[in-house]
Amino acid sequence: MRDQIILRIAAKILVGPILLFALYVQFHGDYGPGGGFQAGVIFAAGIILYALVFGLDRARAAIPTSIVTWCGTLGVLIFAGVGVVAMFMGGNFLDYGVLLYDAEHAQHIGILLVEAGVLVTVFGVMVTLFYSFAGRRRSR
Amino acid sequence: MESVVDLALLGLLAVTAFGVLRLRNLVAVVMLMGIYSFLSAALFVVLDAVDVAFTEVAVGAGVSTILALGTLALVGTRQKRHTKSPTIPLLIVLVTGGMLVYGTYDLPRWGQPDNPVHGHVAPEYLEMHVPLAGEEGEVLEVHIPNIVTTVLASYRGYDTLGETTVVFAAMVGVLTLFVGSRRPRRTRGSPADDDGEDGAS
């Protein structure tokens, strides 16, 4: 699709706002619909749009396969890590109340961190899946 | 009013599902599944599940359509005309469906506020006072307006950790399946290439 000028310009304009919208969904998830799962998928959708229009190679040059695979792993680590840190600070696993001086603030921080973990995992996994399927050549 | 919209969307969903079953052009099937996802997202909005609708639009209509199209590019887009008699599958489906419909007569009516499902933990989530296990009288208070986020990340964090791990495991699975050489199976069925060494292309 690299020679389709309308597609190229439209995609170029759209990719940035899509990524920004993903961050909005992520951080506004406490007050409206949204959260880590949706934000991760939307972020991945931005990258996928870029790859569809400009080709897989350029997308891979911008965001290498190794990084997205690492993201998929890192998010689960962040999520479980928050739980383990809570255990070290004297609470139960994933008990955010002990993370800060004040239980309610600690809950907010805990939820924020956990949602960040979900975002990173879902983003990494979705882009990895797309790279895997799109990078495979037809067998015959 | 919301019941009318609900019924209309359910009808459209049923028609789309039937189309998915009948069509043999797989690209059209995948596109219909995208439409189906959009319709079910609209249904979720009517059913007050805005977060689920959001997820369904992003995941069902977006990413899974892309993945399915990517697969079709690899495996071809035509479905063979099936020759087997549909009697036995149809019988199984009709019997199962009939039994399930019979079972629904024991279910409470749709949308009533005094249904058992609304009585157990949901009021505590909505009041944002969840009793902590162990310590007597202590409650876990979180002041986040979106209850779904609160339940997802805090009250039911274990579930979400498990789901995130499943997503990660799926990535590992796909990477494992796609690693290594693409080696077609040696076609030993035909006697011509019985030596079998020229199978790899």
Next chain:
Amino acid sequence: MEFPGLFNYWVVIFLMMVGFYALISRGNLVKKVVGLNLFQTSVIIFYVSTGKIVGGTAPILIEDDHGVAGGAAEVLYSNPLPHVLMLTAIVVGVATMAMALALVVRIKETYGTIEDDEIQEQVLADELQEGARP
């Protein structure tokens, strides 16, 4: 009985049975995966249906300048619990679907077809040949 009554559940059962039928009667593996997808979506619609309260609103607390305007006592909210469960189920669903599609791609690369009966024939021919060899 109120008009919608059990209608939601019946449509869910219809969708589920369409998916089930596609799964057991069609030989094409992609069609089978799509059937599974239909089946899964019907379960999601069922769960979300049970959480609905007619006249209720989405479970996002309505706030004014002084904080939360009334808890569940004053505003009728739908049940948030099915929403949470299904939200994660959708994302897990696409991950498992990708896994299934990856298997389909591998099967195509190995057998050259994604039709159930053709794969069976090849496997059968293979086994016969294995048996004929010493």
